[in-house]
Amino acid sequence: xxxxxREPIRESEFHEWLxxxxxxxxxxxxxxxxxxxxxxxxxxxAAACDILVEGVHYDPRETLPAQIxxxxxxxxxxxxxxxxxxxxxxxxxxxxxxGIPEASLKEMVLAMKAxxxxxxxxxxxxxxxxxxxxxxxxxxVLGPVGELEPxxxxxxxxxxxxxxxxxxxxxxxxxxxxxxxxxxxGLFLNRRHCPSAMIDVSDGLEMDLFRLLDASRAGAxxxxxxxxxxxxxxxxxxxxxxxxxxxxxxxxxxxxxxFTLPPERADALLDDPDLFFPVTAIGMVTTADxxxxxxxxxxxxxxxxxxxxxx
Amino acid sequence: xxxxxREPIRESEFHEWLxxxxxxxxxxxxxxxxxxxxxxxxxxxAAACDILVEGVHYDPRETLPAQIxxxxxxxxxxxxxxxxxxxxxxxxxxxxxxGIPEASLKEMVLAMKAxxxxxxxxxxxxxxxxxxxxxxxxxxVLGPVGELEPxxxxxxxxxxxxxxxxxxxxxxxxxxxxxxxxxxxGLFLNRRHCPSAMIDVSDGLEMDLFRLLDASRAGAxxxxxxxxxxxxxxxxxxxxxxxxxxxxxxxxxxxxxxFTLPPERADALLDDPDLFFPVTAIGMVTTADxxxxxxxxxxxxxxxxxxxxxx
Numbered sequence: 161x162x163x164x165x166r167e168p169i170r171e172s173e174f175h176e177w178l179x180x181x182x183x184x185x186x187x188x189x190x191x192x193x194x195x196x197x198x199x200x201x202x203x204x205x206a207a208a209c210d211i212l213v214e215g216v217h218y219d220p221r222e223t224l225p226a227q228i229x230x231x232x233x234x235x236x237x238x239x240x241x242x243x244x245x246x247x248x249x250x251x252x253x254x255x256x257x258x259g260i261p262e263a264s265l266k267e268m269v270l271a272m273k274a275x276x277x278x279x280x281x282x283x284x285x286x287x288x289x290x291x292x293x294x295x296x297x298x299x300x301v302l303g304p305v306g307e308l309e310p311x312x313x314x315x316x317x318x319x320x321x322x323x324x325x326x327x328x329x330x331x332x333x334x335x336x337x338x339x340x341x342x343x344x345x346g347l348f349l350n351r352r353h354c355p356s357a358m359i360d361v362s363d364g365l366e367m368d369l370f371r372l373l374d375a376s377r378a379g380a381x382x383x384x385x386x387x388x389x390x391x392x393x394x395x396x397x398x399x400x401x402x403x404x405x406x407x408x409x410x411x412x413x414x415x416x417x418x419f420t421l422p423p424e425r426a427d428a429l430l431d432d433p434d435l436f437f438p439v440t441a442i443g444m445v446t447t448a449d450x451x452x453x454x455x456x457x458x459x460x461x462x463x464x465x466x467x468x469x470x471x
Numbered sequence: 472x473x474x475x476x477r478e479p480i481r482e483s484e485f486h487e488w489l490x491x492x493x494x495x496x497x498x499x500x501x502x503x504x505x506x507x508x509x510x511x512x513x514x515x516x517a518a519a520c521d522i523l524v525e526g527v528h529y530d531p532r533e534t535l536p537a538q539i540x541x542x543x544x545x546x547x548x549x550x551x552x553x554x555x556x557x558x559x560x561x562x563x564x565x566x567x568x569x570g571i572p573e574a575s576l577k578e579m580v581l582a583m584k585a586x587x588x589x590x591x592x593x594x595x596x597x598x599x600x601x602x603x604x605x606x607x608x609x610x611x612v613l614g615p616v617g618e619l620e621p622x623x624x625x626x627x628x629x630x631x632x633x634x635x636x637x638x639x640x641x642x643x644x645x646x647x648x649x650x651x652x653x654x655x656x657g658l659f660l661n662r663r664h665c666p667s668a669m670i671d672v673s674d675g676l677e678m679d680l681f682r683l684l685d686a687s688r689a690g691a692x693x694x695x696x697x698x699x700x701x702x703x704x705x706x707x708x709x710x711x712x713x714x715x716x717x718x719x720x721x722x723x724x725x726x727x728x729x730f731t732l733p734p735e736r737a738d739a740l741l742d743d744p745d746l747f748f749p750v751t752a753i754g755m756v757t758t759a760d761x762x763x764x765x766x767x768x769x770x771x772x773x774x775x776x777x778x779x780x781x782x
Contacts, residue, residue: 193624194621194624194625194686196553196612197519199515199516199517200514201512204511207507207508207518207562207596207611208598210564211564211609212600216566216600216601216602240506243505243509249518253564253609286520287521287609289523289524291605292604293524293602294604300564305509313506358506375504375505
C-alpha cells in the first residue's frame with residue numbers, strides 16, 4: 161500500500177481486496193462476492209440504514225479517512241443500540257469521488273470493518289460507484305432479534321421516567337467523530353430492564369425526545385437541573401455565548417440513548433449493581449398536551465429543536 | 472402538491488408524508504418510523520444494496536424524477552432476481568441536494584414505491600440527508616430465502632450451457648431507464664430449472680460473465696452468432712461505427728439474467744411449455760484456461776470488458 165499512489169483504483173481490484181479481508185462469519189451463508197448476501201438470523205431481523213455525506217456530516221479538511229469510516233458505521237450501530245439489539249451484519253454502499261488515494265480508501269474501509277467488529281458486526285456486502293460530487297457512505301445494519309423484544313419508540317406512558325446515558329452537548333468539538341455507539345448499553349437495558357421506549361440522540365435531545373413522544377402519543381416534563389451537560393457543551397457555550405443547557409438540549413450527534421421506564425423499574429435500574437455506565441433521570445412522561453422543561457422553578461415550553469435536515 | 476413550490480422541505484415533514492404512504496405489510500413487524508425496521512422472514516434472508524448517483528447513472532437534464540426513482544429500485548430488484556429470490560423489503564437512503572422541488576422528490580419516492588410493489592417489495596425504512604453535491608439514492612433490498620436455494624455465481628461447471636434472457640446492447644438509448652428487472656424470470660428459473668449459476672448483466676455481458684466464471688473457477692466459449700443483439704445495439708452501432716456485437720458484449724445496464732445449466736436441463740428449459748420469456752443459449756462453460764468467442768468460425772479471445780467504475 162503506497163500512500164502516495166494516486167492512480168485510479170479499479171472497482172474490480174478494490175472488491176477483490178475487500179473479499180480478501182473477510183473470513184467466513186457466523187450466520188453468513190453467502191458473503192461478499194455474489195449478487196446478494198445470504199444471512200441466517202434464525203428468526204426476525206432488524207434493519208436500518210444511515211447515510212454519511214462529506215461536507216454535511218464531517219469536514220473533509222479536518223477528518224481522517226479512518227474517522228470517516230468509523231463514524232459511518234458507528235452512527236448505524238447506534239440505531240441498533242436504540243432497538244436494544246445486537247448488530248450482526250453490515251452492507252456498505254460508497255459513492256467515491258475520483259482521485260481519492262487508494263491508501264485513504266483502504267484506511268476508511270478498514271476502519272469500518274474494525275468499528276463493526278468491535279461490536280460483533282461483520283461486513284457482508286455492498287456496492288461501490290464513482291461519485292460526481294462528495295464522498296457518500298451508506299451503511300445498512302442488520303441484527304437478529306433473537307430471544308429479545310426490540311425496544312420501540314412507541315411504548316412510553318404517562319408517569320414513566322425519562323432517562324439518558326452519558327452527557328450531552330457540544331459534540332461538534334470532537335465527540336461526533338469519537339463517540340462510542342451504546343450497543344452494550346442498549347443490550348444491557350433491553351435484557352435486564354426492558355425500557356418502555358428508546359431512541360438514540362442523533363439530532364439533539366429535544367428533537368429526538370419529540371420523536372419518541374410523537375411515536376408514543378405522549379408529552380414530557382424535563383428537569384432542567386438534571387440534564388447531564390457535558391464539558392464540551394460548556395466549552396462550546398463559552399464560544400457561542402449561549403447557555404450550556406441549550407447546547408445539551410439541542411446539539412446533535414451525541415449518540416447517547418434516551419429511554420423511558422416506569423418509576424419502580426427506573427429505580428431498579430439506577431440501583432442495579434451491574435450498571436456499568438452513567439444513566440441520569442431527566443424528567444417524566446406526561447399526557448400528550450405538555451412538552452416542557454423546569455428551569456429555575458419555572459416551566460418553559462420545549463420546542464423540539466435540533467438538527468432537521470432541510471433539502 | 473404544487474410542482475412550482477421551491478421552499479425548503481423539512482426532513483421531519485417529508486418523513487411524515489412517507490409514513491402516511493405505507494400501510495402494514497406482510498412480515499413487517501415494525502416499518503418506517505423507528506430506529507430500525509423489524510422484519511420476519513421465517514428463515515434466512517438475502518440482502519443487497521445498489522447506489523445510484525446523479526451524473527453517473529443518469530443524466531439529470533434528460534431524466535424524469537419518476538425514472539430516477541424507478542431505476543434506483545429496479546437495479547436493486549435485479550440483484551434479487553439474479554439470486555432467483557423474491558424481493559420483499561426495501562430500505563432507501565437518499566442524499567438530497569438543496570433546492571430539489573418537493574413535487575420532484577415525492578414523484579421520485581412514489582416511483583420507488585411503485586417499482587418495489589410491482590414485484591412484491593415494500594419500503595420499510597431508510598434515511599434522508601442533505602447532499603452537498605449530486606443526488607445519491609442507495610437502496611437495500613431484503614428477500615426471504617424461503618423454501619428456495621439462492622442461485623449463486625459459483626456453481627457453473629465445464630460442459631454447462633450459458634444462457635441469457637432477452638436481448639443485449641445499446642441500453643443507453645433508453646432501456647437503462649425503462650428496463651424490467653427479471654424478478655419473475657429469476658424465480659421461474661430457480662423454482663423450475665435450478666440454474667447452476669446466475670448473475671444479472673449490469674456492467675456488460677463480457678464483464679458479468681467473467682465475474683460468474685471467476686466465482687466458478689471456470690472458462691467459457693461463446694458462440695458469436697448466437698448472442699441476442701438488440702435493435703438498440705444496432706442503432707447505437709450505426710452511430711458509433713462499432714460492430715453491434717461489440718455493443719451487445721460490452722454495454723452495461725441491460726439487467727438481463729445470465730445463467731448456466733447442464734445441457735439436458737438447458738434443453739428442458741428451452742422446451743418448457745410454460746417458459747414465458749425469451750432465453751437464448753449463447754455458449755458453453757469450459758475449464759478455466761479458456762475465455763473465447765467463436766466469430767466467423769474463428770476463436771477470438773474475450774477480454775472481460777464492460778463498465779468498471781474507476782474512482
